[in-house]
Amino acid sequence: MPQDLKAAEKLIVALDVRSLDEAKEMIRKLSPDVRIFKVGMGLFTLCGPDAVALVHDNGARVFLDLKFHDIPNTVAHAVRSAAKLGVFMVNIHALGGSEMMMKAVEAARESEKRPKLLGVTVLTSMDQSAIGEVGIERKIEEEVVSLARLGKESGLDGVVASPNETGLIRKNLSKDFIIVTPGIRPTGAEKNDQKRVMTPKDAIMAGADYIVVGRPITETKDPLGAAKKIIKEMES
Numbered sequence: 602m603p604q605d606l607k608a609a610e611k612l613i614v615a616l617d618v619r620s621l622d623e624a625k626e627m628i629r630k631l632s633p634d635v636r637i638f639k640v641g642m643g644l645f646t647l648c649g650p651d652a653v654a655l656v657h658d659n660g661a662r663v664f665l666d667l668k669f670h671d672i673p674n675t676v677a678h679a680v681r682s683a684a685k686l687g688v689f690m691v692n693i694h695a696l697g698g699s700e701m702m703m704k705a706v707e708a709a710r711e712s713e714k715r716p717k718l719l720g721v722t723v724l725t726s727m728d729q730s731a732i733g734e735v736g737i738e739r740k741i742e743e744e745v746v747s748l749a750r751l752g753k754e755s756g757l758d759g760v761v762a763s764p765n766e767t768g769l770i771r772k773n774l775s776k777d778f779i780i781v782t783p784g785i786r787p788t789g790a791e792k793n794d795q796k797r798v799m800t801p802k803d804a805i806m807a808g809a810d811y812i813v814v815g816r817p818i819t820e821t822k823d824p825l826g827a828a829k830k831i832i833k834e835m836e837s
């Protein structure tokens with residue numbers, strides 16, 4: 602069960618770096634204390650599967666954050682490909698609908714090394730007026746819970762949720778539904794461009810199974826020290 606994980610296993614570090622060499626250096630600095638790295642669309646578009654292999658070669662796991670959103674057949678193909686890379690987690694947009702999600706789940710389940718499949722509900726960069734622009738009239742919170750529920754019914758293993766939504770989703774969905782929460786800032790850290798943030802400890806208390814942390818670790822002089830501090834903060 603995710604919620605029984607040790608603190609060190611709950612930390613996902615976002616590898617938002619600009620080259621494979623920078624990624625190599627960061628993984629080297631953080632291993633073996635950090636066990637999961639997030640490879641996003643920037644690094645993956647630049648380096649492809651080499652970025653994933655780099656993490657695996659260092660004995661860590663990968664959350665492949667590419668947020669697939671396309672017709673069901675194409676998304677299923679992409680999930681199958683991600684599974685072949687041996688990633689631990691991969692995500693898709695819940696707005697793609699239940700048929701798309703079910704096909705993605707089927708693709709993940711038929712793979713030898715089945716990745717955890719997560720849904721993205723409403724992007725945290727969108728506010729009420731932005732979702733109104735694309736024709737969604739419901740309140741953001743209702744939309745998020747409703748999409749998370751649809752994801753669960755379609756067989757997803759969990760969702761990526763902002764600190765604002767973590768508690769709400771945990772309250773409305775069962776305990777075994779994984780919640781991965783970015784927008785984490787340890788006490789006293791820079792917020793950067795994140796508007797709504799939570800401390801590692803508060804996010805875990807609100808129901809997050811995993812937290813995603815980028816700049817508060819990767820853009821400090823001592824990334825390993827920062828990671829260790831966050832793990833300790835979760836344990837306290």
Ligand code: C5P
Pocket residue numbers: 615617641724725726761762763783784785793795813814815816817
């Ligand atoms: O540097 P920072 O800790 O803000 O990095 C957070 C990571 O999580 C980034 O890779 C960002 O793209 C990602 N993310 C996020 N908010 C979401 C989904 C993903 O910050 N809602």
